[in-house]
Amino acid sequence: MSDDFSAEIYDAIVVGSGANGGVAAKELSERGLKVLVLEAGSAVDPQADLGHPVQDMAKRFYNLAISGRQSYQAMHPGYWKTNPDLFVDEKDNPYTTPPDRPFSWIRGRQVGGKSLTWGGITLRLSDYEFKAASRDGHEQDWPIEYADLAPYYSKLERFFQVRGDRDGLAQLPDGDYQPTIPLTPGELHLKQVVETKWPDRKLIASRGFGLNKSTRSAAWPSSSSQGSSLHVAIETGNVTLKSDAVVSHVIFDPDTHKATGVEYIDRTNKTTHRVFGRTIILCASTIESVRILLHSTARYRSGGLVDRSGMLGRFLMDHVSTSTFFFIPGLQPPAKPFALSGCDSFFIPCFVNLESQTEDFLRGYGIWGGVQRFDLPGIVRKVGKGSIGFAIAHGEVLPRFDNRIQLSEDVVDAWGIPVPHIECAWSDNEQRMLAHMHAQIDETIAVAGGKPMKLTEMFRIPLFSELVSKMEHTMSFSAPPGYYIHEVGGARMGTDPTNSVVNPHNQCWDAPNLFVTDGACWPSSGWQSPTLTEMAVTARACAFIAEEIGKGGF
Template identity: 75%
Template sequence: MSPHPSTEVYDAIVVGSGANGGVAAKELSERGLKVLVLEAGRTPDASELGNQARDMAKRVYNLAIAKRQSYQSMHPGYWKANPDLFIDEKDNPYTTPPDQPFYWIRGRQVGGKSLTWGGITLRLSDYEFKAASRDGHEQDWPITYQDLAPYYSKLEKFFQVRGSQEGLAQLPDGDYQPTLPLTPAEEHLKQIVESKWSDRRLIPSRGFGLHRRTPEQPWPAYSSLGSSLKAAIATGNVTLRSDAMVSHVIFDPDTHRARGVGYIDRNTNQAYEAFGRTVVLCASTIESVRILLHSTEKYQTAGLTNPSGMLGRFLMDHVSTSTFFLLPKIKQTKTFDLSGCDSFFIPCFCNLESQQEKFLRGYGIWGGVQRFDLPHILRKVGDGSIGFLIAHGEVLPRYENRVQLSQDVVDAWGLPVPHIECAWSENEHLMLDHMHRQIDEIIKLAGGKNMQLTEMFHVPVFSEFVSRMEETMSYSAPPGYYIHEVGGARMGNSPDHSVVNAHNQIWEAPNLFVTDGACWTSSGWQSPTLTEMAITARASEFIAEEMRKGNL
């Protein structure tokens, strides 16, 4: 780690060290650029992973005593990972309208949310990039699938993603390592689905396998610490500075180009500045939007004027619902791994060509059977196979869904916090109704029974939290819950209707880039992380080339 005060002007300042920040640092540094990576959180140690007893004790303290992670604990991922990898909500508040809850699940540490990511890597297709041309809602992305395809391939090869070639137009194949077979119960479900619906396929999921920790590879390969950020640091061209909470972008008063960023030391509350020829925001969707909003002329000298009025608008997440079930006639004789590739997808329930359904866009179903269990003494049911189906679908971009800065609430360091307004529209409710009918029919045809976790297992100590979690998820999880939020600084062909151009440059300041989920034009239904990283890799290549030409 470098000391804070520095007069060095870096080629690029990358804000955020998670999945996207790691890729930006890797792609820029490997091309010879000097890169400063700023991370708002601390530097974790690999020993923090994999101690279930310690993690459970921390959850008891954080939830029952300190009461600092009420939203974080609503997400299932919180119960699998070290709770220290999730945000302290008292120090890091945000606001919403009373009738519009938003579950903002966050992680502030080197590696960001990549340390708690599920590791699913799905490509988007032109069904998503050009959806507006089909149904007329809002606008297309200014890029196509072919623009991202080379970067998808490069990342899949680098990460050694596992998957299978299926030839589906709505879910393009990638460059995969061989994947593992479906479980016997999943093969049963596959036969049911594909015999019932001629246009449905149940396929192995695509992504990372379960992490097997070794001294040589303590961090998971799906985390930036175990992959992209690790490779970036190995170039010798990267300076990593943790506990550096970026407040805003600094602009040159004459050129209005970005000069660097202002940030606060998380431990001392001291303010600092860092300078670079380019600034790349990879801080996560809402955090990048917060930084941009705090960089407007209302708050900063020579700040952004936001001429389109689009900054902060069109926030999206995936609309989702979860169902657990039991297949009583199929014995669960073995528990298989559950990971990004050790599961399945049914892509994609949508009106690709027909208009027989009343909702626009589409959704997919992620699932697994025989993938998890608890000791037999905790089972309330017999020896049947336990499974889950989670549908998540595209949320339409809507002007009303937005992020602003709170006018009266600040975080523990005095920075204004986001005020988030996001609600589901009629289209999402129609999609949810379809999701529930499809899931119920699949389980019924398979000979299964919908059940709650608390009906299948004795859950001592945390039964109340598990019940609340299931209640939250029962029909429709609230916005934010699925941790797939995108939008707020959307990409487009015109500065009148977007915040960044097709190369992720802020229209007003072409050496300021936004490459994480904030730049998304529409949400698609697929897990977004691989596409975010592909966009980041593409923008990084552009930055390096433009810098070589002297244009940045």
């Protein structure tokens, strides 16, 4: 074992270099703190690894037909839009589930993490989500409220130059936006018929990043960590980035029980190393951060992390979701499809009575979609003149004690680290919500003059018809947990060490210099896309860390 960088004890060690790790590095380094960022995956070269569709398709054929290393990853639509190397090798990075409860863990291990593949939708949560338990009595509220995150939301939206409209919706707070991208003619048609039939319902332009491709002057997408926060952090001169560092566990002082550093294994040569810091911030992604915490407990090492609440690994959530493609005959298609991105799309939020629940399920959901934003050449179309659209509903999953992450007793990854064993299933509440989703989507398509159709009904897809049919079958009623890549929970935030893993400042109760700021800390999932809120939670925690270190703390 060697102790890399041991000449310096960093002010902060940030585990993960994706959306949250980039924000943590930026917020701390701009305040003058010395930061080490550890990334389990390799560095990415934008010229070699981004923007090569023919090469990417060849890799997919190899991975599916020969290597068999990306079976779960290939079932996700995002896999088919970018370099498959930005998704994990499943043989090196296995995990386990009960045979009857599948979980589709979609992952990216490289500098930038999943920020290189995410859709770029940025929605704020409201107090309807932060304080949902006070309204319906299920589980517990967040220990923070919307006002605590509002200034960090605004700071991030200005930094990322998020696009959107100020729509004045209580269930989806407005932000500090750049001008939005207009809706397509097909979406304006949908908006008109939806808001006429349901006056209490709004169809709005989505909020987020515009379509951004690599160019010579801007090699990284602006929605990626490298194209935004991580780049700014490195430019301060206060950040050291170490890739190929697979973190095994956090190291603790046996006397004080404070965290002193982390142990990692080099991805390529599999040697073990230790690094040290005054604070440790886990931003590795929800399940990875919980995996690191579990492997840091007293069960696995003497003097390890104490989990007095018994909540570590519990209350795993993902958004419950379903998707539908549709065709509107007679609605003139554009000469070429409009762009599809975080802000090039629409939302219909939020399907629930917020004040007095009248449906037969708790919490709520929204519908994301687009019309006239994708098509295939006429030679492969089976349908005639008209416009193609999609609608994806995703909703809040209730936190449940039985949905959990443990460490496998007998399966390890390529570096000898126990892998997560994931147990997660939809409850009756989610099944009732799904039924409502399907009914609302079908009715919305009908009032627009359209009809639901499968991709294989609209297009001839000879090479991929079997795979596309399998994907459509997977999504026919609902996607399995994990598929929507919005997993949160497992190290929830709370008001007391008996009901949570971390406190309102994201500190582990029994190791106050160990912070968990990614989705793992969420007490409930909300229905909105989580990335902006995760980054706001991270920025808030880092402001607290910098203040405490400035006062001589930790």
